[in-house]
Amino acid sequence: MQCQKPIPYNPVRFVKALHVFLLFIVSAYSAAAQETVLNGYVLELGSGEPLPYVGITNLNTGATAESRGDGRFSVSVRKNERLQFEYPGYRTDTLVVTEFGVKRVYLTPDGTAIQLDEVQIQAMTDSRLAAEIARARQEGQTTEASQHRGGLRISPSRLFGREARQARQRYKLLLAEQERRKIDTRFTQEAIMALTPLKGEDLELYMTKYRPTAEFLASADESELRLYIMDTYAKFKELTPAQRAAIKAPERNESP
Template sequence: MARLLIRALHIILMAIIAHTVAAQDTVLTGYVLELNSGEPLPYVEIKNLNTGKLAESSADGKFTIPVKKNERLQFEYPGYRTDTLVVIEFDIKRVYMTPDGSAIQIDEVQIQAMTDSRLATEIERARKEGQVAETSQHRGGLRLSPSRWLGQEGRQARLRYRLLLAEQERRKIDARFTPEAVMAVTPLKGEELELYMTKYRPTVEFLAAADESDLRLYIMDTYAKFKELTPKQRAEIKIPKRDNP
């Protein structure tokens, strides 16, 4: 009798543990990619439709979000069809998004054609629009408008702000990390020069704190690493294609 009671209690305990584990959130990891090119899509909004929890894909398309089995995730990005995913397993997901034919308000080519002063003006404008604040007639000052923040207008403004800011940072890097600066301390030319400058492009934060001697040392150190790359590793470097403004 005692054995039967112990066995019954064991079964009940295991059932409680299984139920508790099933009820807990699991962090799902995945990547959001563009269907046609296979390139990663940054700043995609991922929403758990069951809990309302939000996440956003990073520069390499990666995202993580708490989710339970059988919950639905929604993927939304301006200019692409909104997609949903039912989570039935927790292996790494690759979600491919399809363009819907609509255009965002500003594209990379337009940004590159801007003067530096116009770019700075557009960054400030997009920053303010991305905050999506409006004047309160009753209490004065500004208040956040949740409906506009979560709406298409707010998302487009924030995406535009990120694109503009990325172009401003690119220009800051290009102003100092030039082919002439690299060729002054290395024998690199032609395609090898492009591969090196793509692979070892410094961050804007590093350049903001670095003087010319720091930059030269950085180039020499990274050139030494570049020489050690195998042909396969060099072949995997993707040189960005840019249209001339």
């Protein structure tokens, strides 16, 4: 058996190949960092009315723009950059760009108590959701500082007042949405499909039946979450067709 002769080293070919490789890397990086036009609407939270001439600032580059008369906006932005929306009489909001579908940004009138429904809460950005939770917590407090006796005292107006009661109800809705997002971030279809053969309707039924709590996920690391998925999948396989049919997926309202 004859041994093949080694291919002689050719420095010219090596340099050309290296040049092509570097061009490929640079092109891929440039494509990833390329600006994309993000389109959307700025609306008032509560009424859904468009807000014209809202100031929009890219916090990463300093570039500015504003919404049109009908609330529409178009800005050039890169993925993971942050856009800040400012409008007189409304609370400033910040949007982190993670994908480039049409966005609807809802601004809250400053100092105005608003009754929020589930659709409006789901439409909030994470930063606005956190701000509204802090606001509702403060407005719904049942105690206040006493300047004369020191410490805290129960305030009847805070305990029984209409606005305080609404704030406490709003706080519960907002907190539930925040917890839902925390769960959805980790308990994903991708994570489950990587460990089980579930897909389609069975995957949806499993995720509904064995959706973990936010408290569990707050303390569980990735290995504990994988173990949870495998253990609950074993239980899911043992369910009878009637038991699976009894599982009802929760209805979710779509954002407008």
